[in-house]
Amino acid sequence: MLSVEGLEAGYGRARVLFGISVTVEAGRLVCVMGRNGVGKTTLLNTIMGVLPATGGSVTFDGKDVTRLRPDERVRLGMGYVPQGHETFPQLSVMGNLMVTLEASAHRDQGAVEEALEVFPRLKPLLKRPAGFLSGGQQQQLAMARALVTRPKLLILDEPTEGIQPSIIMEIEEAIERLHATGLAMLLVEQYLDLALRLADGFVILDAGRVAHSGAAEELHGEHVHRLLAV
Numbered sequence: 001m002l003s004v005e006g007l008e009a010g011y012g013r014a015r016v017l018f019g020i021s022v023t024v025e026a027g028r029l030v031c032v033m034g035r036n037g038v039g040k041t042t043l044l045n046t047i048m049g050v051l052p053a054t055g056g057s058v059t060f061d062g063k064d065v066t067r068l069r070p071d072e073r074v075r076l077g078m079g080y081v082p083q084g085h086e087t088f089p090q091l092s093v094m095g096n097l098m099v100t101l102e103a104s105a106h107r108d109q110g111a112v113e114e115a116l117e118v119f120p121r122l123k124p125l126l127k128r129p130a131g132f133l134s135g136g137q138q139q140q141l142a143m144a145r146a147l148v149t150r151p152k153l154l155i156l157d158e159p160t161e162g163i164q165p166s167i168i169m170e171i172e173e174a175i176e177r178l179h180a181t182g183l184a185m186l187l188v189e190q191y192l193d194l195a196l197r198l199a200d201g202f203v204i205l206d207a208g209r210v211a212h213s214g215a216a217e218e219l220h221g222e223h224v225h226r227l228l229a230v
């Protein structure tokens with residue numbers, strides 16, 4: 001589904017990623033972990049083309065997408081929910097979903113209903129400006145928006161960051177349900193226990209390199225805890 005090989009990227013002359021390789025097989029949920037500043041968001045932004053790769057490749061669904069624009073990648077089925085749950089604050093919840101629908105490859109209105117089934121808490125809020133929602137509700141909207149494009153792969157950057165525990169549980173349940181439908185996911189998650197519950201496989205970054213990767217069962221032990229300790 002997604003194959004990242006030897007990916008390199010950075011900001012100006014500052015290199016941040018040094019040859020990262022990650023694979024997400026169809027239907028699998030892979031968790032990217034690592035301390036603050038190791039390059040998790042930079043990795044996701046480079047996978048989506050928000051940031052150009054200076055080396056290596058990104059292959060999605062058998063197609064080399066390394067040089068494609070972000071919107072072209074979205075149309076191929078790569079859904080992205082960036083860190084910090086960005087929404088269009090002046091637009092209503094429905095407006096946010098419709099803008100994404102209009103930019104999607106399929107433009108099928110049914111996709112909005114499907115996304116709202118995953119996040120029913122948004123249903124009574126459809127007319128409210130997105131900027132008036134709580135952080136947790138905005139995160140749910142940001143995820144619903146990505147779902148409207150009917151992605152084959154959903155890429156999520158810290159969906160539980162700064163969100164109150166009751167909403168974290170809802171978001172976790174939504175991720176579980178989406179995973180159960182066979183949607184492949186690449187998830188950046190700081191909470192080890194949540195990662196252990198959700199992930200099939202994991203990648204731990206350290207200073208822009210893969211320090212450790214493997215199956216979820218291996219996400220234990222001193223070595224792993226040392227890499228994740230703040």
Ligand SMILES: Nc1ncnc2c1ncn2[C@@H]1O[C@H](COP(=O)(O)OP(=O)(O)OP(=O)(O)O)[C@@H](O)[C@H]1O
Pocket residue numbers: 011014016034035036037038039040041042043083
């Ligand atoms: N726009 C930018 N310009 C310059 N440097 C940046 C920029 N964004 C990130 N960096 C630097 O790149 C490195 C990796 O940052 P990145 O945001 O990818 O880390 P992260 O693992 O996602 O961290 P966090 O857990 O805090 O979200 C850091 O040293 C950061 O300071």
Ligand SMILES: [Mg+2]
Pocket residue numbers: 040041042083157
């Ligand atoms: Mg980040």
